[in-house]
Amino acid sequence: GAVVSQHPSRVICKSGTSVKIECRSLDFQATTMFWYRQFPKKSLMLMATSNEGSKATYEQGVEKDKFLINHASLTLSTLTVTSAHPEDSSFYICSARSTGYQPQHFGDGTRLSIL
Amino acid sequence: AQTVTQSQPEMSVQEAETVTLSCTYDTSESDYYLFWYKQPPSRQMILVIRQEAYKQQNATENRFSVNFQKAAKSFSLKISDSQLGDAAMYFCAYRSATNAGNMLTFGGGTRLMVKP
Numbered sequence: 001g002a003v004v005s006q007h008p009s010r011v012i013c014k015s016g017t018s019v020k021i022e023c024r025s026l027d028f029q030a031t032t033m034f035w036y037r038q039f040p041k042k043s044l045m046l047m048a049t050s051n052e053g054s055k056a057t058y059e060q061g062v063e064k065d066k067f068l069i070n071h072a073s074l075t076l077s078t079l080t081v082t083s084a085h086p087e088d089s090s091f092y093i094c095s096a097r098s099t100g101y102q103p104q105h106f107g108d109g110t111r112l113s114i115l
Numbered sequence: 116a117q118t119v120t121q122s123q124p125e126m127s128v129q130e131a132e133t134v135t136l137s138c139t140y141d142t143s144e145s146d147y148y149l150f151w152y153k154q155p156p157s158r159q160m161i162l163v164i165r166q167e168a169y170k171q172q173n174a175t176e177n178r179f180s181v182n183f184q185k186a187a188k189s190f191s192l193k194i195s196d197s198q199l200g201d202a203a204m205y206f207c208a209y210r211s212a213t214n215a216g217n218m219l220t221f222g223g224g225t226r227l228m229v230k231p
Contacts, residue, residue: 034219041226042223042224043206043221043224044160044219044221046218046220049218091158093158093160095219097217103148103150104219106159106160108157108158108159109158109159
């Protein structure tokens with residue numbers, strides 16, 4: 001089946017640093033990738049949708065300058081949390097889809113902890 | 116905008132018994148997809164079952180089946196012969212078949228506990 005790899009799985013860093021999370025589709029071409037944020041015991045909240053070669057579309061309330069998304073190839077999207085602060089600590093999950101009618105396949109998530 | 120509601124924050128089932136998780140949704144569209152995802156403690160999102168709205172027949176995947184009531188906008192998940200490994204968070208999700216974004220809208224989730 002389709003495999004999406006997300007890296008790193010866990011990151012702990014100091015406040016003020018920037019953190020990059022990678023999402024790769026290993027065996028299919030992902031024309032669209034999605035980034036979600038999940039708070040403890042809560043549902044997934046869509047942050048942004050990115051199509052290969054285009055600027056990401058951010059959901060209302062998500063700061064595009066804080067959460068930089070790049071989808072430069074059909075197999076890789078990155079989320080960079082810039083100048084991270086403790087309130088950015090969360091679980092971030094990516095998903096990828098080949099075409100509009102295909103289901104989304106999820107990465108294993110990244111637990112981000114900002115000290 | 117579409118909304119997905121899971122009215123049961125927690126459910127409990129005895130091992131080998133059957134449990135039904137509820138999901139309702141609101142949409143003005145006629146063509147869409149519905150999904151149930153499982154998120155175990157590892158937090159990996161696992162697709163359990165998928166239903167196309169144009170299909171009247173309820174989807175089934177081994178011990179998992181759905182009761183799709185389009186007019187009532189209801190999409191419940193039935194787990195038969197529950198196993199300890201079924202314990203997880205379950206999320207119902209909606210996706211438009213016509214909207215260009217085709218993103219998933221998730222319900223709030225139901226935590227399923229399986230008692231041995």
